[in-house]
Amino acid sequence: MNKTVRVLRDTYLDSVLQLLGARAMRNAEGVEWATAVMATAANVDALRQEGFDPPEASPSDLILAVRAADPAAAFAEGERAMFGAREGGPAERLPSSIEEALGRQPDSGVAVISVPGDYAALEAHKALSHDLDVLLFSDNVSLADEIALKEHAVRRGRLLMGPGAGTAMLAGVGLGFANVVRPGPVGIVAASGTGAQEVMCLLDRRGVGVSQVIGVGGRDLSAEVGGRMALRAVRMLDDDPATELILLVSKPADEEVARRVLTVASATPLVTALAGVEGDTLESGVVKALELLGRPAPPFERCYGPSVEEAASRVAPARTTVRGLFSGGTLCYEAIVVLSRALGPVWSNTPIDPRLRLPAPPRSHVCLDLGEEEYTRGRPHPMIDPEARVELLRETGPDVAVVLLDVVLGHGAHPDPAGILAPELAGLDGPQAVAYVLGTELDPQGYQDQVRKLVEAGCVITETAARAALAAAAIAARKAAS
Template identity: 55%
Template sequence: MSQTSIRSYRNKYLDSVKLLAASRALLDTPGIQWGTVVTGTPANIEVLIEEGFDSATLSGLTANDLVMAARGGDADRAFSNAEQMMFNAKPAAESANEQFSIRSLTETMGLAKPPNLAVISVGGAYAALEAHKAIGASMDVLLFSDNVALDDEIELKRRAAERSLFLMGPGAGTAMIDGVGLGFANVVRGGSIGVVAAAGTGAQEVMSLIDRAGLGVSQVIGVGGRDLSEEVGGVMTELAIQSFEDDPKTEAILVVSKPP
């Protein structure tokens, strides 16, 4: 059997976009037969153990940790390639003046044009606090984070709805607001169909089918996979439908559901 190798990072969080890119870099390393970069959730640890990785080495890891696993080939080289993608890749800028750092939501309020939407991607244990801050600053929120407690989701959505704000997610991977794609979004034409989606991949498929049919979308609201559950009560779905009904650009509404 090929050699298996593991490298972990305590108290380190990256969103699924970064983890997917890192996994690809790891797997593209010559000789690597199987590999992945994931957070240390119980479900992910179980998969790694089933794949033959050492359970003792994986014990004690949590959702706040990252773990890289590789089978075969030069694991050190594969891990180095993944680390380059995770920690060193930076977007190119045409000039130094185009980049500046915002360290907190409070700082954004001092901008000439304060933002009205926040995309939050932090560990699930910390996501609710950041979302509450954004709602308190009158921002709509795309909560990209996974592993957010159900009680936190319910509280966040009720608080947002009271202010007529959107709390998209948790785990909302796809949205399109005024033609701008958020998370994993397809490049499609604008139009008159408003999409409310409890599944990100479902939203992407519907957007693509609408575009292929020669039509377009006005907005895409990803409400998160649990929004239509009995506990959450469809709070954001209802707000999205109402918003589309009041939107002169939207002539039809399409709802994408999945078992909560």
């Protein structure tokens, strides 16, 4: 096999297009391994670990790398997938600046920024200076830059959603990873992307729609950032006639910051879904919202596939641990909290106790957020490409009783994540798979179709992420007790 690298200078592509290119190259005849990534320092280092010797490149360059019998043919397939829209004649040159983009679309109101973190803050300041709201999808933006950007946004009366804001919905238009939900009376302010997605989907499944979803970035409710954007978002929703109730979604926040945010709305009720706070889950936040709207609904108790009791009976007594493999950071965090209360310490790369970030001892419970940088270096986010989970599923140890995972649907996510994961889950020799499918029937993947594929693979499927963690704990605890 030939190890070959091709660098396309000054060619920035978002992660979805990178994934299309990588898939096309991997599917070409005679290809053993392939990737398409931006030439960030982390990605270049990951390529070196794969045995490649990439040339000098800047973060604005695109790198294609393959191990293949015919690298040229593989590169051709990758470039065709990424740049196919340009075939058949000269394509219109893409704008190279915010100013040029506004020249073509002068009525634009939102800028979505997804560039390497070193450049993201500058581009976001430019967009704010043009009185645009900003969805800052990029991460690796410094805390100081985040504070400066949010102060700039507040002065101009604009939104700065992010950094690392993966989900928003403004005036019915989804941005980033977004699910298809009905319009309705609940406005969501979220310091969590998958947290926002779960609550909007659970509301939709109980017949209640969403007015707006404003993602503020995971650090916004910290003491340092001070809730600058959450405060602005709550005030905006408080003034929005389409919003009858505000739902605040976050991991545990700084107490003083949370207090200010919870009391800023004057005309609109506000409830919380704070994953990880005692007695509070994403599900419980939705239940509180439904009750306050006067629309109580049946509990989220439905379970697809085998019952927990039946699943537990299949697992050998020697298998006693839970292995969580998550694409959603907040879903992972919530699972850690639920599992640790039921089973004891859970080791993770995003732990609730910093001491638990040490290497996991044998026969321990482990939950991994596969969207963290250590797993996304040189490859797309696991919501876009399930390949990282496929590899880890094949490494499940003899002590594992339950494999726990989320399957996230919606725009921006993989077109058929269950179709990729189901064969691997069906092939598990010993552990029971428990999954939560985050989505709606109107999502491109189709909620029931994704559930069906996982059930046919033998999975237990719950209606909420918290209940999936509880089911996993029940299975593992029962076997441990035996």
